[in-house]
Amino acid sequence: MSDADIDDDFDDEFADDDDAKMVEEAETSVRTRLSSLEKRRLIDNLLEEKRLARELKDELDDIDDFDEDGDDDWDDDI
Template sequence: MSDTDIDDDFDGEFADDDDAKMVEEAETSVRTRLSSLEKRRLIDNLLEEKRLAKALKDELDDLGDDDDDDFDDDWDDDDL
């Protein structure tokens, strides 16, 4: 076996290690990106729920104010 054969064998192993390292880095990057996207989606959903809850509360408050006025007007009649 000559020295070049030995060098070729080691070069192949290092190339495989580099490929494995690149694949691992890519997988980690994808997992991190997916995790970030999932967190962002959850935050967006939470903000949307809060916005809808506030809009509903405001609408109910507006309806409640109108109903209270109508209710008071009905009972303020002295004709009864």
């Protein structure tokens, strides 16, 4: 094997290292982005659940207020 062949093989190794670093950085970036998206999705779901719970509580409070006013005549029909 000549010296030129050895030098060429050595240069290719560094090019592969650069490519490997770029691939690793891209994978890390994708994982970070997916992790961020997953966290955002979980936060959105939690906020939606809280909104629905608040809505349900408000509706139940309205029903309680309705009964306390003595407007439960509709129960007498049964």
